[in-house]
Amino acid sequence: MLRGSRGQLWGKLHIDPPLVGGVLMLCAIGLVVLFSASDQSTDIVIKQGARMGLGLGLMVAVAQLSPARLARWAPALYLVGTGLLVLTAVIGTGRGAHRWLDFGFLRFQPSEIMKLATPLTVAWFLRDKLLPPRLPVIATALVLVALPAALIAEQPDLGTAILVAAAGLFVLFFAGISWRFIGLAVAAGVALAPIAWYSMHGYQRQRVLTMLDPAADPLGTGYHIIQAAIAVGSGGWSGKGWLNGTQSHLEFLPEHATDFIFAVYCEEFGLIGVLVLLSAYLLVLVRGVTIALGAQDSFGRLMAASLTFTLFTYVFVNMGMVLGQLPVVGVPLPLISYGGTSLVTLLTSLGILMSIQTHRRYLANA
Amino acid sequence: MSFGRRLREPARDTQVFVKRIAIASIGMVTLVAVLLSRLVYLQLVNHDHFTTLAQENRLKVLPIPPTRGLIYSGDGVLLADNRASFSLEVVPEKAGDLNAAVTQLQQLLPLGPELLARLKTEVRARRRFDSIALKDNLTEQEVAIFSVNRHRFPGFSIAGRLTRYYPLGAQMVSAVGYVGRISEEELKRTDNRIDTSNYSATTHIGKEGVERSYEAQLHGEVGYQQVEVNAQGRILRVVESQPPIPGRNLYLSIDSRLQGEAIKTLNGQKGAIVAIEPATGSVLAFVSNPAFDPNDFVNGISATAYNALRESPDRPLFNRALLGLYPPGSTVKPVMAAGALEYGLRDRGDQTWCPGWLQLPGVTHKYRCWQKAGHGGVDLLRSIAESCDVYYYSLARDMGIERMHELLTGFGLGRVTGIDLPGELAGLVPSREWKRRVRKLPWFPGETLINGIGQGFMLTTPLQLAQMAAILANRGRVVVPHMVREFENPQDGHREALTPVERPTVPIVKPDTWAAVIEGMHEVVQGERGTARATALGATYQYAGKTGTAQLFTIAQDKRIKVQDVTKHLRDHALFVSFAPLDRPELALGIIVENGESGSHTAAPIARTLFDFYFAIRRPNDASG
Numbered sequence: 001m002l003r004g005s006r007g008q009l010w011g012k013l014h015i016d017p018p019l020v021g022g023v024l025m026l027c028a029i030g031l032v033v034l035f036s037a038s039d040q041s042t043d044i045v046i047k048q049g050a051r052m053g054l055g056l057g058l059m060v061a062v063a064q065l066s067p068a069r070l071a072r073w074a075p076a077l078y079l080v081g082t083g084l085l086v087l088t089a090v091i092g093t094g095r096g097a098h099r100w101l102d103f104g105f106l107r108f109q110p111s112e113i114m115k116l117a118t119p120l121t122v123a124w125f126l127r128d129k130l131l132p133p134r135l136p137v138i139a140t141a142l143v144l145v146a147l148p149a150a151l152i153a154e155q156p157d158l159g160t161a162i163l164v165a166a167a168g169l170f171v172l173f174f175a176g177i178s179w180r181f182i183g184l185a186v187a188a189g190v191a192l193a194p195i196a197w198y199s200m201h202g203y204q205r206q207r208v209l210t211m212l213d214p215a216a217d218p219l220g221t222g223y224h225i226i227q228a229a230i231a232v233g234s235g236g237w238s239g240k241g242w243l244n245g246t247q248s249h250l251e252f253l254p255e256h257a258t259d260f261i262f263a264v265y266c267e268e269f270g271l272i273g274v275l276v277l278l279s280a281y282l283l284v285l286v287r288g289v290t291i292a293l294g295a296q297d298s299f300g301r302l303m304a305a306s307l308t309f310t311l312f313t314y315v316f317v318n319m320g321m322v323l324g325q326l327p328v329v330g331v332p333l334p335l336i337s338y339g340g341t342s343l344v345t346l347l348t349s350l351g352i353l354m355s356i357q358t359h360r361r362y363l364a365n366a
Numbered sequence: 367m368s369f370g371r372r373l374r375e376p377a378r379d380t381q382v383f384v385k386r387i388a389i390a391s392i393g394m395v396t397l398v399a400v401l402l403s404r405l406v407y408l409q410l411v412n413h414d415h416f417t418t419l420a421q422e423n424r425l426k427v428l429p430i431p432p433t434r435g436l437i438y439s440g441d442g443v444l445l446a447d448n449r450a451s452f453s454l455e456v457v458p459e460k461a462g463d464l465n466a467a468v469t470q471l472q473q474l475l476p477l478g479p480e481l482l483a484r485l486k487t488e489v490r491a492r493r494r495f496d497s498i499a500l501k502d503n504l505t506e507q508e509v510a511i512f513s514v515n516r517h518r519f520p521g522f523s524i525a526g527r528l529t530r531y532y533p534l535g536a537q538m539v540s541a542v543g544y545v546g547r548i549s550e551e552e553l554k555r556t557d558n559r560i561d562t563s564n565y566s567a568t569t570h571i572g573k574e575g576v577e578r579s580y581e582a583q584l585h586g587e588v589g590y591q592q593v594e595v596n597a598q599g600r601i602l603r604v605v606e607s608q609p610p611i612p613g614r615n616l617y618l619s620i621d622s623r624l625q626g627e628a629i630k631t632l633n634g635q636k637g638a639i640v641a642i643e644p645a646t647g648s649v650l651a652f653v654s655n656p657a658f659d660p661n662d663f664v665n666g667i668s669a670t671a672y673n674a675l676r677e678s679p680d681r682p683l684f685n686r687a688l689l690g691l692y693p694p695g696s697t698v699k700p701v702m703a704a705g706a707l708e709y710g711l712r713d714r715g716d717q718t719w720c721p722g723w724l725q726l727p728g729v730t731h732k733y734r735c736w737q738k739a740g741h742g743g744v745d746l747l748r749s750i751a752e753s754c755d756v757y758y759y760s761l762a763r764d765m766g767i768e769r770m771h772e773l774l775t776g777f778g779l780g781r782v783t784g785i786d787l788p789g790e791l792a793g794l795v796p797s798r799e800w801k802r803r804v805r806k807l808p809w810f811p812g813e814t815l816i817n818g819i820g821q822g823f824m825l826t827t828p829l830q831l832a833q834m835a836a837i838l839a840n841r842g843r844v845v846v847p848h849m850v851r852e853f854e855n856p857q858d859g860h861r862e863a864l865t866p867v868e869r870p871t872v873p874i875v876k877p878d879t880w881a882a883v884i885e886g887m888h889e890v891v892q893g894e895r896g897t898a899r900a901t902a903l904g905a906t907y908q909y910a911g912k913t914g915t916a917q918l919f920t921i922a923q924d925k926r927i928k929v930q931d932v933t934k935h936l937r938d939h940a941l942f943v944s945f946a947p948l949d950r951p952e953l954a955l956g957i958i959v960e961n962g963e964s965g966s967h968t969a970a971p972i973a974r975t976l977f978d979f980y981f982a983i984r985r986p987n988d989a990s991g
Contacts, residue, residue, distance in 0.1 A: 131379060173390070176382040230423065233408040233416025246424045250596040271409045278398065285394070289387060301383055309390055316397050323404045 014063040014358040016291070022284035023059075023335065023350060027052050029265075029277060030336040036243045037257040037264040037338070044257070044338065051340045055347030062351030066359045067300050070352060071127060074120035078144070081117045084110035085151040111160045112345045114148040116352070119167040119310070123302040131298060132176035141172055156201055159317070159329030166313050170306035175298070207327040224260070225324045227252045232266040232323065239270030257338040259330055262322040277336075281315050284350075291357045300356040307349045314346075425605060426595045429567035432586030433528060433856075435613035437542055437576060439622040440650070440851060445538050446577065448528040452504040454512060455497040458489050460521030467519055468500070474515060475508055477501055499569075502665040503529060530570060530664050534622065536657040537629060540685050541620055541649070541787070541849055543575020544660030564588050567610075570664065574685075576616060576849050578788045583853060586613035615854040617861075619648030627979045628653045631972040636960035638686035640832035640847075641976065644951045646866045647836070647845030649785070650980070652829075654686040689791050691825040692958055695914030696753045696965070697943045698774060698820040700838055700883045702761055703746055705773040707879040711764045714882045717743040720756035726763070726811055733759050733815050736915075750886030751896045753913060755819050762818025767809060770817060771797040776872045778833045779826050784846040784867065793830055796823040821917060831956030835943040838887070838910070839951035841880040842872040884910055888948055891970070898942070898970035907981065909946030911973060913965030916941055916958075937961035942969035946977045953980050 010017055031045055031052075038044040062070075088110050122141050129137050145168030153161035173182070197205065231247035234240070243249075245267035248256040256264050266274055288308030295301040311334060318333040320326035332342050408416065437446035454475070458464050468482060477500060488498045500522075504512070509524055516522070530545045532538065548571045565571070567588050572578035589610030593601045628639040628651045641651035658675055667675075675683050684690070706712040722740035723732040735741065735755040741748070749757035762770060775781060780795030794800075796817060798809040816822040826834075829847065837844055846867040853862045874880070887910035889895075891902040897913045916939040940962030945954040955973050962968030 132382065170390075174383060174386050176386060227423075229408060230416050230419045232405070233412050234420035236409050236413040236417070246420055250424055250594070250602070252423050252596075266405070266409065271405055274405055274409075278402075282398075289391060292387060293384065298379070305383075305387060305390070309394070312394050312397075316401065319401050323401065323408065325400065325404055 011358050013060075014354060015060060016063075016287070016354045016357045018287045019284060019291075019350060019354060019357075022280055022287060023056070023347070025280045026277075026284070026335040027056075029280065032242070033261055033265045033268070033336060034257060034338055036245065036268060037248055037261050039249065040243065048338055048340075048343075051343055052335075052347075055344045058344060059347040059351035059354065062348050063354035063358060065355055067297075067303065067352075067356050070120060070303075070355065071124045071299050074117065074124040077113065077117040078121040078148075081110055081113035082148055082151070085114065085148060089151065089154065109160075109341055111148075111152045111155070111157060111164065112341045114152065114164050115160070115167060115310075115345050116349055118145060118148055118164050119171050119303060119306040120352075122168045122171040123299050123306065126171065126175050126302060127297070127299040132178060133172070138172065138177055138181065141168070145169060145172075156204065157330065158200075158204055159331040162317070162329065163310065163313060163331065167306055167310040170309050171302045174292075174302050174305040204327075207329070224254050224328055227254070228260055228263040228322050229324055231263040235267040235270045237270050238272055239266070239268045242268050244268060259318065259328075259332055259337060260322055261337050262319055262333050265336070266322075281312075281334075285312055288353055291353050294360060295356050296360055300360075304353055304356045307353055311346070311349070424594055425592055426601075428591045428593055428601075430589040430591060430607075430610045431527075431567035431569075432588055432610035433612040434530065434545075434570075435580075435584040435586065435854075435856065436615045437584075438615065438617045439538075439625075440617065440619045440648070441621050441623060443622040444533055445542050445618065445620075445622070447531045447533060449531040450526055451502065451529040452509050452524050452526055453502040454500040454504060454508075454522065455525045456500055456522045457497045458485075458521065462520065464489070467522065471500075471512075471519060471522070474511055475501065475504075497523075497525070499525075527569075532660045535659045535661060537626060538620070538622070539575070539657050539660045540654040540687055541575055541618065541625075541652040542660070543577040543787075544573055544663045545570040545577050546573045546663050547571075547666060573663070575787060576618065579786050580616055580850060584613040584616065587611040612856050615856050616850050617852040617854065618849050619643070619646075619650060619851040620652060620849065621650050621980075621983070623983055624651045624976065624980055625653060627651075628972075628976060629655060631975050632959065635962060635968075636680055636686075637962065638690055638828035638956075638958050639972065639976070640687050640828045640956045641980075642832045642836045642847050642954045642956075644836040644839040644845070644945060644954045647847045648851060648866075649847050649849050650953065651976070652687050652849070654684070654688070654690070656680050656682040658682045686958070686960075687828045688785075688787055689789065690827055690958070691791060691793055692828070692939055692941070693822075693824055693916040694779065694820040694826040694831060694834075695916045695939075695941050696755075696820055697831060697834070697912050697914035697941050698779070698824070699750055699753060699758055700887050700912050701774060701777045701779075701834065702758055702765070702770070702818060703750055703886060704874055704879050704883045705765060705769065706746065706761050707882060708773075708874045708876055709765060709769060711761060712746060714746050714878070717745050718749070718754075718757045718760050720744050720754050722756070724756045724759040724815070726815070729812065731812065733812070746882055747886045747889055747893075748895070750883070750912065751889035751893045753890075753897050758818045759815040762814050763811070765814075765818075767796070767798060767814045767817065770814070771795050774824075777837050778844065779824070779830055783829055783833045784869070785829060786848050786850055790829070791827055793827055794823055794825040820914060828956045828958050831941065831943050831958070832954055833956070835945050835956055836951075836954035837872060838880075838884065838943075839945035839954045841884075842874050844869040844871060884948065887912055887944075891944070891974075898966040901966070901970045901974045905974065905977070907946055907977070908948035909944060909973075909977060910948055911942055911944030911970060913970055914941030914943070915939070915963075915965050937963045940965045940968035942966075942973050944970070944973040944977075946973075946981075952984070953977060 031049055034048055035045045122144050125141055125144060126133060126137070133141070145165055149161045149165040152164055227247060231245065231253050234247065245264055247253045247267055248264040253260055253263055265277065285308055288304060288311065292301055292304035292308060295304050314331060314334045317326055317329065317331045321328055321331065332339055334346050335343065434448055436444060436448070439445055456464070461467050464485065465482060468477070468485065471477060481500065485498065504524065512524060532542065532544065547569060548565065552571060564587060568585065572581040572584065577584065587610060589608050591604055592606040593604050595601055624641060628641065632639065632653070632655045635655070637655055639651055639653040640649065642649055662671060707714065720735055720741040722738050723734045725732050736753065741752055741754045741756070744752070744754045744757045748754065774795045780793055782790045782792045801807055801809050813822055817824055833847055846869060848864065848866065850864060852864065854860070888908060890913065891898045891909060891911045893899060898911055902909070940959040942957045942965050943955065945951040955976060957969045957972050959968045
């Protein structure tokens with residue numbers, strides 16, 4: 001009874017305790033590592049903590065909205081986001097790549113909007129279609145995915161483009177498109193790979209080459225990968241201890257508070273720490289899968305599954321990059337890396353998950 | 367009110383979706399396994415390897431160069447010093463656009479036009495965050511100019527270090543030599559002259575002279591500092607350090623005063639003077655004239671200046687004392703005379719008739735004496751004192767080239783003396799075997815004759831002539847000439863003397879031989895008819911000598927002789943070997959004055975001056991006598 005009433009209370013607040021528990025655990029780990037990775041800067045930790053607070057608030061706020069409402073807003077969000085992407089291409093700022101829109105009081109990356117808007121819109125589009133989708137439907141959905149992905153890749157921000165595309169394509173995958181189509185798509189991808197290779201920017205190509213053989217240019221592009229491997233490897237089983245990582249504190253490890261923070265974590269907390277971190281992610285991911293399986297309409301199912309596996313994609317791409325298994329693309333480690341925009345986007349997406357979970361009962365009862 | 371399509375076929379839809387979720391989950395688990403396997407590989411399997419790499423990253427060993435040993439003369443004058451100098455250095459990683467910065471700097475300081483090209487290669491050849499020297503030996507003004515503009519050039523700095531300096535300059539270069547920048551070639555050499563780790567902080571190395579031959583003692587041992595650095599190469603703290611061990615100071619046997627006086631006596635003429643203390647082999651003077659200022663070479667001489675030195679017909683870069691090959695001429699006659707007595711070919715009183723020439727049977731060619739009128743009947747003493755060529759033609763004929771070769775080699779000719787200087791030449795004492803091997807020709811009897819008066823194929827260095835004089839002075843004892851007398855440990859002042867090295871004594875056993883030969887040499891300077899009798903007038907001591915004249919055409923000298931100089935350059939070289947005092951010799955001399963024409967007129971007076979000078983400084987109280 002008590003359990004039930006408590007569950008009802010969380011339900012009324014539209015909060016999913018297991019999900020929030022996992023998120024808080026990751027945020028806590030994130031702040032602890034960040035303190036070390038930022039050379040013990042309390043300023044940075046407080047700043048990041050504030051962003052987390054903002055993100056968590058947004059997460060809870062989004063959870064209050066019903067999935068139906070989210071779906072209705074999706075096309076508008078998509079149009080605004082795409083429009084801003086076009087605008088960014090024209091007047092955007094940023095070092096080397098045009099990723100930022102600067103409104104004076106507000107500076108953000110429109111590509112972040114598309115991380116959510118793309119899967120939302122595809123799921124919205126598929127909500128009343130016969131599943132598995134037929135070819136014209138698939139084609140339309142692919143256009144919806146490809147447009148923002150192409151705009152973002154053009155910035156160029158390959159990492160985000162891949163993640164945006166992945167989020168949209170996951171929706172299609174979970175909608176049950178046929179394996180034959182997936183097979184064809186993969187084959188086409190392989191066939192187009194050379195074209196993609198030649199359309200890449202020089203530095204992007206270099207990153208792929210570097211991943212394949214970091215030792216070829218140890219002081220240049222291979223430097224990140226080699227130094228990250230040294231950090232991770234020297235951490236060993238139990239790590240060097242919090243605040244004791246030499247690779248990050250002596251600045252051998254580049255981007256050690258942002259994209260490469262996982263290397264700092266591995267160096268200081270070792271394999272044991274990594275297992276703890278992966279467990280926290282798995283808690284969130286398993287909960288996401290559970291929510292997806294429990295969702296009662298196709299929009300909820302597709303959204304929940306897509307967001308969950310997109311989160312996993314983030315984790316895998318970042319860790320794979322730090323461990324030298326994937327090319328260096330600018331993908332942060334969710335909830336751990338220092339940085340505001342992706343953190344807020346991510347927590348918002350988890351809010352959508354909670355919305356899908358906590359609005360279920362009413363849907364079922366209606 | 368539900369949103370979206372109601373699940374029309376809930377069971378089938380759900381089945382497809384669950385299957386997809388299952389497949390995606392399997393994919394997720396697989397990828398997590400991939401990550402974990404990589405983590406195990408890095409963190410468990412290769413943990414030790416990466417720990418080592420992390421340590422190497424963190425800790426940097428900074429080598430500290432040892433202070434090079436100083437070089438002093440026998441009379442305590444500093445010959446090679448270390449002076450503080452300033453050089454402009456850059457760490458390219460910190461400099462931003464290096465080329466632009468250097469171009470800007472060139473407007474402030476004279477850095478030389480080839481600098482950018484040199485930088486390009488040096489930037490690649492060095493370790494990350496190591497500095498590169500742009501210019502050495504900055505003047506105080508240059509240091510000031512840079513300091514004022516320093517803020518404009520991040521990554522550039524002024525470094526103080528010790529640079530070799532030779533206070534006496536050209537005066538000592540033939541003995542002391544000089545240091546220069548270590549070349550790639552020297553680093554790569556396989557004879558282990560350079561232990562690269564010991565030289566990791568060293569920029570200069572001995573190139574010539576004592577600086578080169580005693581490199582190992584002068585250099586010392588590198589020290590190091592193990593420091594913790596960050597990725598920018600900034601030193602955070604010193605973990606461990608080991609101070610360098612300075613190189614040992616050298617005390618040469620050379621007397622700077624005698625050396626200076628010897629140069630003075632040459633009076634600008636080309637030539638070489640080597641003075642040896644017969645009892646010990648200590649080299650007291652080692653002059654090659656003209657010479658060059660070694661200080662120009664320490665930090666690299668400009669191409670123009672170097673070419674000027676190299677192209678000069680006076681060949682200042684050529685160390686005549688060590689490398690100059692000259693026919694010994696009549697200076698070998700005392701040795702030949704010793705052989706005559708020892709081999710029983712002549713007795714002291716045996717007379718040889720000199721009509722002014724000698725002819726070999728069946729040959730029309732006349733081998734002429736320098737005294738065209740002839741000396742008449744000449745005994746051994748007179749043959750030395752008056753340098754009768756016919757006496758020695760006849761003696762050489764009787765001795766034969768093989769015995770001559772053995773005899774002259776015993777006096778150190780035709781082989782290296784073993785002096786502690788690099789690159790010494792052996793000269794040449796011919797033999798049948800040599801001529802067959804090198805010239806591919808048989809030996810002709812006439813060649814024996816002219817080699818008997820030190821002409822023909824024979825070649826000796828001034829050093830060998832001095833050693834020959836020392837052997838005569840020692841009555842056969844052979845001491846290897848040496849430059850360095852003592853090592854000094856600069857840390858505790860402990861001195862260690864080098865023991866003179868002796869070689870087998872010249873195999874001349876008849877007791878009267880030395881007396882006769884030395885008496886003959888005494889007659890040269892202090893006899894009634896000696897060839898150099900004029901020079902010994904008024905000497906307060908007895909001494910011995912032998913004049914010689916070397917015909918120039920046998921010397922492969924500079925081919926770029928200017929037309930107007932031909933006559934001067936064709937004059938004979940004047941030679942003189944000598945030692946004094948007669949009974950207890952203290953100084954043996956080998957003197958060559960190029961194009962000096964006559965040993966008795968040009969070279970012999972130099973010996974007299976040097977003896978007077980040396981005895982005056984050795985026994986100041988007797989100087990008035």
